[in-house]
Structures are given as structure tokens and as C-alpha cells.
Amino acid sequence: MSREPILTARGLVKRYGRVTALDYADFDLYPGEVLAVIGDNGAGKSSLIKAISGAVHPDEGEMTLEGKPIHFRSPMEARDAGIETVYQNLALSPALSIADNMFLGREIRKPGVMGSWFRMLDRKAMETKARDKLTELGLMTIQNISQAVETLSGGQRQGVAVARAAAFGSKVVIMDEPTAALGVKESRRVLELIQDVKKRGLPIVLISHNMPHVFEVADRIHIHRLGKRLTVINPTEYTMSDAVAFMTGAKAPPPS
Amino acid sequence: MTDTQQTPRTPQDFESAVARETAVASFDTHEKSPLERIRHFLHSSPASVPLIVLVLSLVIFAVIVGSRFFTPFALSLILQQVAIVGIVGAAQTLVVLTAGIDLSVGAIMVLTSVIMGQFTFRYGMPVELAIACGLALGALCGFINGVLIAYLKLPPFIVTLGTWQIYLATTYIYSANETIRAQDIEANAKLLQFFGEKVPIGGATFTYGVFIMIVLIAILWYVLNHTAWGRHVYAIGDDPEAAKLSGVSTKRVLIAVYVLAGLICALAGWVSIGRNGSVSPQIGQFANIESITAVVIGGMSLFGGRGSIMGMLFGALIVGVFSFGMRMYGTDVQWTYLIIGVLIILAVAIDQWIRKVAG
Numbered sequence: 001m002s003r004e005p006i007l008t009a010r011g012l013v014k015r016y017g018r019v020t021a022l023d024y025a026d027f028d029l030y031p032g033e034v035l036a037v038i039g040d041n042g043a044g045k046s047s048l049i050k051a052i053s054g055a056v057h058p059d060e061g062e063m064t065l066e067g068k069p070i071h072f073r074s075p076m077e078a079r080d081a082g083i084e085t086v087y088q089n090l091a092l093s094p095a096l097s098i099a100d101n102m103f104l105g106r107e108i109r110k111p112g113v114m115g116s117w118f119r120m121l122d123r124k125a126m127e128t129k130a131r132d133k134l135t136e137l138g139l140m141t142i143q144n145i146s147q148a149v150e151t152l153s154g155g156q157r158q159g160v161a162v163a164r165a166a167a168f169g170s171k172v173v174i175m176d177e178p179t180a181a182l183g184v185k186e187s188r189r190v191l192e193l194i195q196d197v198k199k200r201g202l203p204i205v206l207i208s209h210n211m212p213h214v215f216e217v218a219d220r221i222h223i224h225r226l227g228k229r230l231t232v233i234n235p236t237e238y239t240m241s242d243a244v245a246f247m248t249g250a251k252a253p254p255p256s
Numbered sequence: 257m258t259d260t261q262q263t264p265r266t267p268q269d270f271e272s273a274v275a276r277e278t279a280v281a282s283f284d285t286h287e288k289s290p291l292e293r294i295r296h297f298l299h300s301s302p303a304s305v306p307l308i309v310l311v312l313s314l315v316i317f318a319v320i321v322g323s324r325f326f327t328p329f330a331l332s333l334i335l336q337q338v339a340i341v342g343i344v345g346a347a348q349t350l351v352v353l354t355a356g357i358d359l360s361v362g363a364i365m366v367l368t369s370v371i372m373g374q375f376t377f378r379y380g381m382p383v384e385l386a387i388a389c390g391l392a393l394g395a396l397c398g399f400i401n402g403v404l405i406a407y408l409k410l411p412p413f414i415v416t417l418g419t420w421q422i423y424l425a426t427t428y429i430y431s432a433n434e435t436i437r438a439q440d441i442e443a444n445a446k447l448l449q450f451f452g453e454k455v456p457i458g459g460a461t462f463t464y465g466v467f468i469m470i471v472l473i474a475i476l477w478y479v480l481n482h483t484a485w486g487r488h489v490y491a492i493g494d495d496p497e498a499a500k501l502s503g504v505s506t507k508r509v510l511i512a513v514y515v516l517a518g519l520i521c522a523l524a525g526w527v528s529i530g531r532n533g534s535v536s537p538q539i540g541q542f543a544n545i546e547s548i549t550a551v552v553i554g555g556m557s558l559f560g561g562r563g564s565i566m567g568m569l570f571g572a573l574i575v576g577v578f579s580f581g582m583r584m585y586g587t588d589v590q591w592t593y594l595i596i597g598v599l600i601i602l603a604v605a606i607d608q609w610i611r612k613v614a615g
Contacts, residue, residue, distance in 0.1 A: 076503055091501035093491040095561045100487055105503025107484035119483045148299070 004067065006031045006203055007052065007083075007172055012061035014047050021047035022058060023227030029172065029203050034194060036206045036214040036235075039224030040247055046176075048224060049207055053085040053174050054078030065171065084169030088176045090161040094150035099123070099130040101149050102164045133167040134159070137196050155186030159193060166197045173197060174205045179213055191217055211240040223247055298610045302563050305606055306554045306570035309599070313574055317581035325584055332460035338576040339451075339465040340365075340531060341546045342569055343524040345554075346469075346476055347517035348547040349568045353480070354513055355493040355560025356412035360401060361521050362543030363423035368394045369525035370427050373436045373535030376445045383445040391522045397423055398518020402511035420544065431537045438533030452530025465527040472520065477565050489513060493560025549575060549596060553603045557611075574599065 009027035013020070021044045029035050039045040050056035052063070054072030063070050065081055072078045075085065092101050103126045109115035110122045127145045134145075139159045149157060158178055165173045175194070179187040187210075194217050198204055208214050214221060215235045223230045223246050230246060231253035245251035298305060318326040344361050351358040368390040375386035397419065404415045441448050451465035480486035488509045491499040500506050524543075529535055554571025556563025575596055582592045 075501060079503065085501075087501055089498070091498040093494040093498050093502070093561070095494045096487065096491060101502075104487065104491055104499070107487065109484070118478075119485070121482050121484060121487070123482075151299075 003030055005029055007063070007065050009048075009052065009063045010061060012048065012051055012058045012063070014044075014051065014056060014058050020227055022051065022061075024061070025224070025228045027052065027222065027229065028232075029205060030220075031203055032198065032201055033219040034198050034204045034206055034217050036208060036218035036221045037224060038208065038211075038214060038221060038243065038247055043224045043247075044227040045207060045224040047227075049085075049174060049176060049205070052078070052172075052205070053083060079168070082169060082171035083174065084165035084172070085174040086158075086161045086165045086176065086178060088180065090157055092149050092157060092161060095148055097146045097148055098134075098152075098160055099127045099145045101160060102126070102130045102133070102167065106168070129167070130163075133163045136200075137163050137166065137193055139163060139193075153186070154182050155189050158182065158186070158190050162190070162193050162197065166200065166202065169202060171202075172205065173202050174207075176207045177209065178206070179208065179210055187213065211243065214243075215240055223253070225249065295610055295612070298606075302555045302610075303567035303570060305603070306567045306574060309553075310570045310574050310577065313577045313581070317577060317585070321581055321584045325581060328458055328460035330580070330584070332462055332466075334573070334576045334580045335466045336461070336463050336531075337580065338572050339463065339469045340524055340528055340540075340543070341550055341575070342469040342572045343465075343472060343527060344521060344543050344547040345550040345568045345572050346472055346565060347520035347524070348544075348551050349476070349554075349556065349563075349565045350489065350513045350520075351412070351517050352548075352551050352556050352558060353489050353493045353560060353563065354510060355496075355558075356405065356510075356513075357416065357548065357558065358401065358412065358514070358517055359416040359544045360397065360420040360423055361517065361524075361547055362540040363420045363427070364394050364397045364518055364521035365525040365528060365543055366537055366540045367397065367423045367427045367525070368522035369529050369535055369539070370431045370537055372448060372526060372529065373441070373445075374431060376448065377436055377440065383447045386445075387447065387526060390525060391519060394518045394520075394522025394525065395515050396518070398514040398516065398521070399511065401518065402514030405514065406507040406510035427537045433537055435537075436535040441529070441534065448526070448535070449530045449533065451527040452533065463530065465530055468523070468527060472523070473565055473569050480565060485509065485512075490561050493562075495561075546575070549600060553596075553599050555603060555607060557607055558604075562607075562611075571603075 005028040007027070007029040009025065012022045012025045012027070014022040023044070025044065025048055027048060037045050037049065047056060051058045054075045054077050057073060065083070070081060072081070078085070093104060096104065108122045108125050108129075110120045114120040115122065131145050137159065139156070149160060152160065162175070162178070165175075178190050178194070182190060191213060194204060194206065206214070206218060218235050221233050221235055221243060223233065223243065225247060233243065233246070233254070242251065246253050324330065344365060347361055348358055371393055372386050372390035375381045375389055376383050381389075401412075401415055401419055404410050404419075405412050451463060451468060453464050455462045455464065455467075480489060488499065488504045491502070491504055492506050492509055496506055528539055532539055550572035551563075551568050552558065552571070553574055554563065554567035554569070556567055578595055579589070579592045582589065
């Protein structure tokens with residue numbers, strides 16, 4: 001690839017007591033791609049993702065976003081830098097409405113005195129923006145934007161969480177096991193959503209255990225093993241069983 | 257499912273996806289039974305059940321007690337009696353919305369009312385300053401609760417069970433169980449009784465205490481529903497982890513909730529002086545239980561994140577209507593408690609049923 005990566009990590013180390021979760025791990029994400037991260041349980045992929053999303057502070061190593069060094073101390077800082085994460089548990093508030101959820105923590109206030117003095121929320125603006133975003137992602141059969149999230153199906157909730165990330169993630173969207181809790185039909189819809197977000201030019205980091213899903217949407221696959229990046233493969237050049245063999249150490253990785 | 261698409265995607269794919277996704281992302285379109293419709297309605301407007309119960313109980317007492325009950329004077333009397341529970345219930349509402357509970361509300365109310373009285377009479381402080389000290393102390397009591405709950409992560413029930421005893425014992429020790437007589441307050445510190453002053457409007461008689469309750473609840477209703485902070489209060493009670501990941505500073509909001517609750521209880525302390533005339537450490541023994549009763553009958557969920565402060569007001573009014581109506585009807589007062597007990601259990605049962613809408 002000739003292009004510069006948008007997000008890089010070099011030599012990340014994270015130790016928990018005597019356990020080394022990240023052992024000089026590297027990571028590269030290029031603009032506009034879907035990068036899948038796979039690895040066996042305990043390989044350190046969630047530590048890697050947490051480091052990128054700001055939830056974990058690595059002991060050593062450097063990260064850059066668009067060439068500039070970054071040091072996140074909290075997920076909020078990563079968010080402010082334009083990296084949005086769709087958590088596995090979605091981080092939605094069930095009793096609040098779709099619009100309230102999408103803007104939770106970054107609400108829009110009314111202009112003028114009502115906003116600055118009385119701190120009044122601009123419900124209309126938030127609902128309009130939320131509706132626009134859901135329409136863009138083809139989710140607008142969720143008609144009532146003020147309906148509580150708990151009345152939605154699992155796939156619809158995932159859609160709201162993805163729409164929130166796509167609405168605010170200006171640089172990178174991270175998705176942690178987005179299809180793990182969903183049925184076949186709903187998984188399919190979420191994979192389409194990933195493609196839709198990608199079409200809008202946002203690079204996506206996808207963490208998944210589901211090999212068919214990974215091979216369907218990923219442009220490149222980052223294989224994590226024993227706390228570091230083992231290799232990065234192109235899904236068109238290798239089969240799923242190759243990937244699993246690399247992941248588990250049954251097969252030596254291709255020379256990169 | 258066999259429609260895997262490995263082929264390169266074109267913009268047309270996007271459109272076909274839009275056309276296709278109706279099957280997945282649309283509402284459940286199956287016909288809703290009338291019962292399900294009712295459940296959906298109640299789910300979206302949590303204060304409607306207590307409002308219906310309130311209207312029904314008014315009608316029932318109007319029928320069985322007769323025209324004596326349905327006069328502006330009698331009805332405004334109910335409001336006067338409800339004022340303190342309504343104000344303390346507003347504090348309880350904030351705490352319950354965050355999935356907490358505050359057993360110390362009554363103790364804070366008594367402690368601050370004693371401070372306002374004693375500071376004026378024991379130290380000869382200007383009455384305005386004494387009131388300000390009482391309000392500040394209420395906020396401090398709430399702050400102590402908040403720090404223990406938000407930062408030490410202790411369960412709200414245990415924390416406030418402890419501070420309830422602490423604040424109450426402090427009240428008795430400090431006041432030496434002394435009462436300040438109503439005549440003395442009336443002669444020297446009229447401002448303490450301000451909220452007890454009567455305001456006749458038409459045939460009805462209100463007190464400033466009634467007005468401050470209504471104003472307070474209106475303000476809190478606005479804050480809870482139309483500001484970001486209010487939404488954060490709901491979100492924390494709903495799912496604290498999700499709220500945190502969404503960028504809500506949960507600890508700060510929790511502390512603010514308990515400080516505000518303490519301040520409101522201190523306001524209730526001031527109002528209680530107006531209601532009783534005197535300052536006595538013996539008042540408000542059951543304010544915590546009464547406020548929790550109002551909140552529960554008002555349809556709020558003790559698991560947090562659900563309910564409306566209007567429901568709490570209706571809940572307090574239901575209790576007020578029953579105790580007043582039963583007394584006018586002339587039965588044993590125990591019947592009131594029996595009915596309130598039934599209403600509490602019914603309210604929780606209805607809450608559980610409404611929540612099934614989520615499933």
C-alpha cells in the first residue's frame with residue numbers, strides 16, 4: 001500500500017501483573033478500509049482494541065492518528081479525537097429514546113437564551129439529525145425516533161449504536177463483535193451496515209469470531225497471536241481454515 | 257439464509273439493501289391486542305396510571321362522602337397536608353431515578369429545621385442567615401451521602417440507613433430535645449413560618465408551602481425532561497455502565513443528585529416549621545417512608561431510570577385524598593394504611609407488567 005495509514009500503533013506493551021496481554025504489538029489501519037482483527041481467546045486482541053479506543057493505557061509503545069502522536073487516558077478522549085467504538089453491549093440506555101441515546105453525552109442545546117440560561121435541549125434538532133443519520137444508513141423503518149430503545153429488536157438496537165458511531169466518528173469506527181448476539185437475518189443487516197459505513201469513507205476496525213462474516217466484509221485481516229500481530233492477510237488469498245491455522249499456531253504465517 | 261453477497265458492491269446494492277431491510281429493521285407489525293395497546297400507552301406515559309387512580313379516588317370519595325368532600329376548601333386542605341411529602345418526595349424522586357434510595361430524607365429535614373430554629377434563638381443570628389445555614393447544611397448532608405455512594409461505591413440503602421441514624425442522633429444531641437414554641441417564633445422570627453402563611457383564593461385556602469411544592473416540582477420536571485443533566489440522571493439509573501461509555505460523568509451527576517436532594521430536604525425543613533408553627537426534633541419520623549410510598553404509588557421504578565416526577569406528585573395526592581377522605585367518612589384510620597398498602601403492591605405489580613413491553 002502506498003497510502004499512509006490513518007491509525008498506527010508500534011510496540012504496544014500492556015502487562016497485568018505477571019500476565020503480558022500485549023507484547024510489543026503493532027497495528028495499522030488504512031483510510032477507507034475494513035480491517036478485521038481476529039485471534040484466539042487470550043491472544044490480547046481486546047487489550048489492543050481497548051488501547052486504541054482509550055479504555056486501556058498501554059505501558060509502552062506509541063500510537064499515531066493521521067501522523068500525530070496520541071495518548072488517550074479515557075474513551076472520552078478517543079471519542080473527541082474522532083475514534084468511535086460500538087461496544088459489544090452497545091452502551092445504550094434502554095428506557096431513553098433513540099434520539100436521546102444517539103446524543104447522550106453530547107446533547108445539542110437550543111440557541112439563544114433558552115439554551116445558554118435555561119439549558120434547554122433542542123429536541124427537534126437532535127431528532128432531525130438522528131433521523132437523517134438513520135435514513136442515510138437505510139434504517140428509517142424505525143419511524144418513531146422518540147420511541148424507547150428497549151422496544152427495538154436486537155438488530156435495530158445494533159443499528160442505532162452503529163448510526164451513533166457513524167454520526168460522530170469522524171475518523172475511525174471500531175466495532176466489537178457486532179454480530180455475536182444476533183440471528184442470521186439481523187447479522188446480515190449489520191454486515192450491510194458495515195459496508196454502508198465504509199462507503200461513506202470511514203475506516204472500520206471489526207473484531208469478530210465469526211469467520212464467514214470476517215471474510216465477507218474485511219479488506220484485510222489482522223491476526224493476533226500471543227500478544228502481538230502475527231501477520232496481516234488478504235482474505236482473497238487465503239481460506240478461512242488458513243486463517244484459523246495461523247491464529248492457533250497450527251501453521252506458520254506467510255512471510256510478510 | 258443463502259443470500260451471501262461476495263461480489264463487489266455497487267451503489268445499487270445500497271438501494272436494494274434499503275428496499276430489503278424492511279424485513280429486518282421494521283417494527284413488529286403483528287396485530288396488537290387492546291391489552292397490548294394499553295401496555296404500550298402506559299409504557300410511554302408512566303404518570304398516567306397514578307393520575308387515573310387519583311381521579312378515581314376523588315370520584316369515589318365525592319360519591320361516598322358527599323358534597324362536603326368536593327369543596328374547594330376541603331381539596332385545598334389536602335394540598336396543604338401533602339405539601340411536605342410532595343417536597344421530600346421530589347428529593348426522593350431524583351435519588352430513585354438513579355436506582356438509589358434515600359432513607360435519610362426525613363432526618364435531614366428535621367436536622368435542618370432544628371438548625372434554622374436554634375441558630376436564630378440560641379445564638380441570636382439574623383433569621384435569614386440561620387435559614388441559609390440550614391439550607392447549606394442540608395446540601396452538606398446530601399454531599400456526604402453522595403460521596404459515600406458515588407466514590408466509595410457503597411449501596412445507597414446502607415449509606416442512608418447509616419446517615420439517617422447519624423443525622424437524627426445529631427439532631428437530638430444538638431437540640432437537647434428542646435422545642436421552640438410557636439409563639440416565640442411568631443414574635444421574633446416570623447420568616448421561619450413563612451411557608452405556613454395562608455393565601456385564600458376563592459373558597460380555597462392555600463399556603464406558601466403548597467406554592468413552593470408546585471413550583472419546585474415544575475422546575476424539576478423541566479430539568480429532568482428538557483436538559484442534558486436530566487437525561488443523564490435517567491441514563492445513570494437505567495444502565496450506569498452504558499451511561500459512562502456514552503460520555504456521562506456518572507460520579508459527578510450522582511453527587512449532584514444527592515446534594516440537590518439534601519438541599520430540597522432542607523427546604524422541606526423550612527416548610528415544616530410553617531406547617532407545625534414550632535420547631536421540634538420530634539417531627540418527620542416517617543417522612544422517608546411517606547416519600548418512598550409517594551414515589552412507588554406514583555409509578556416510579558425502584559430499579560431506576562423509569563417514571564416521572566408528576567407521577568410522584570399524583571402518588572402523594574392519592575395518599576392525601578385517601579387519608580383525608582377516610583377521616584371525613586369517619587372510619588378507623590387504619591383502613592387508610594390498609595388501602596395504601598394494597599396500592600403500593602398494586603403499583604409495583606403494574607410496573608412489572610408494563611416493563612414486559614421491552615421483552
